[in-house]
Amino acid sequence: MTAASATIPVTVIGGFLGAGKTTFVNHLLRSGGPRTAVLVNDFGEVNVDATLIASHDGTTMTLTNGCICCSIGTSFIDTMCRVLDAAVPFERIVIEASGVGDPWKIAEIALIEPSLRLDRVIVLADASRIAQLIDDARVGDTVRGQFGRCAVVLLNKTDLVDAEALTVARAAVRSLRPDVRIVETAQGAMPTLAELETAASSSGFRADAVDAAAIDHGTTFKSWAYRRAGQFDRNRLACAVDKLPPQLLRLKGSCRLAGEDDVKVFQMVDSVWSLSPADAEPAEPGIVLVGVGTADLPPQADLDAILDRALARAEAAS
Numbered sequence: 277m278t279a280a281s282a283t284i285p286v287t288v289i290g291g292f293l294g295a296g297k298t299t300f301v302n303h304l305l306r307s308g309g310p311r312t313a314v315l316v317n318d319f320g321e322v323n324v325d326a327t328l329i330a331s332h333d334g335t336t337m338t339l340t341n342g343c344i345c346c347s348i349g350t351s352f353i354d355t356m357c358r359v360l361d362a363a364v365p366f367e368r369i370v371i372e373a374s375g376v377g378d379p380w381k382i383a384e385i386a387l388i389e390p391s392l393r394l395d396r397v398i399v400l401a402d403a404s405r406i407a408q409l410i411d412d413a414r415v416g417d418t419v420r421g422q423f424g425r426c427a428v429v430l431l432n433k434t435d436l437v438d439a440e441a442l443t444v445a446r447a448a449v450r451s452l453r454p455d456v457r458i459v460e461t462a463q464g465a466m467p468t469l470a471e472l473e474t475a476a477s478s479s480g481f482r483a484d485a486v487d488a489a490a491i492d493h494g495t496t497f498k499s500w501a502y503r504r505a506g507q508f509d510r511n512r513l514a515c516a517v518d519k520l521p522p523q524l525l526r527l528k529g530s531c532r533l534a535g536e537d538d539v540k541v542f543q544m545v546d547s548v549w550s551l552s553p554a555d556a557e558p559a560e561p562g563i564v565l566v567g568v569g570t571a572d573l574p575p576q577a578d579l580d581a582i583l584d585r586a587l588a589r590a591e592a593a594s
């Protein structure tokens with residue numbers, strides 16, 4: 277047995293809020309392959325992503341309490357120990373970094389733990405937003421830092437852009453990593469890890485790549501959980517979302533709509549939002565809101581009040 281086969285390969289998936297990381301992880305799981313442990317780091321206090329990960333023949337574990345790239349705390353180490361001590365060994369570990377995290381910081385764990393082997397860091401970029409994001413005064417540092425040492429970039433959501441915008445998006449990624457392999461994807465057309473094998477060698481990171489600036493993501497970004505037992509009125513929800521402040525970059529979670537039986541997944545990236553039927557009852561109901569710029573964000577009570585107005589009954593439940 278070679279050293280490489282005695283270790284468990286770790287793939288870290290990074291990319292900014294809403295780029296499509298969970299969508300890609302689900303695609304990998306649905307494509308079959310080895311028994312996988314999926315570790316998900318949600319920035320918010322409600323474990324939304326773990327609910328959104330499809331059921332599979334392995335396990336999904338959550339890494340909570342903020343951004344693990346800022347502090348690889350005991351929770352991450354404990355979770356990793358549980359994975360490594362599993363009675364039926366896992367053959368692959370996939371870690372989804374938080375949308376504000378630096379995936380390389382997480383990958384470093386695989387480089388120092390002898391029973392792990394870093395497969396690669398894959399970063400997703402939203403083709404419809406990446407050019408703006410890397411120049412954004414509020415989030416640009418965080419976004420640029422995520423690309424520092426990845427082996428391959430999935431330029432995702434190509435279905436949302438025309439040829440000209442795609443060229444701009446490609447150039448934006450190239451401006452960060454001139455020689456990185458870029459694979460263009462959309463949620464209906466994503467590669468498996470095996471298909472990406474030719475896209476980069478397993479050590480495809482550049483040793484000379486620029487390290488991410490030291491950013492305290494817990495200070496730069498802030499998250500809230502909106503938890504209500506009530507049901508939303510669809511039209512009122514549309515009005516409420518319009519009233520949310522522009523500092524809110526991401527909303528995701530589960531909710532119920534008045535008059536509809538199934539649980540809905542609520543997604544908002546930037547100001548574009550959608551509702552779709554949930555595959556499963558959420559372990560933790562609620563909607564997570566992630567915003568940037570803690571100083572000029574309204575207090576949580578104001579944000580809650582905006583969403584409360586979307587409830588089917590005028591008065592908010594509990």
Ligand SMILES: Nc1nc2c(ncn2[C@@H]2O[C@H](COP(=O)(O)OP(=O)(O)OP(=O)(O)O)[C@@H](O)[C@H]2O)c(=O)[nH]1
Binds near residue numbers: 299543
């Ligand atoms: N049109 C389009 N939508 C996509 C694509 N990939 C993902 N989405 C949608 O984008 C939204 C965010 O996708 P996620 O996979 O949750 O993104 P994420 O990077 O995991 O988000 P965070 O974990 O919050 O950072 C969801 O509504 C997805 O359905 C794509 O290729 N095209």
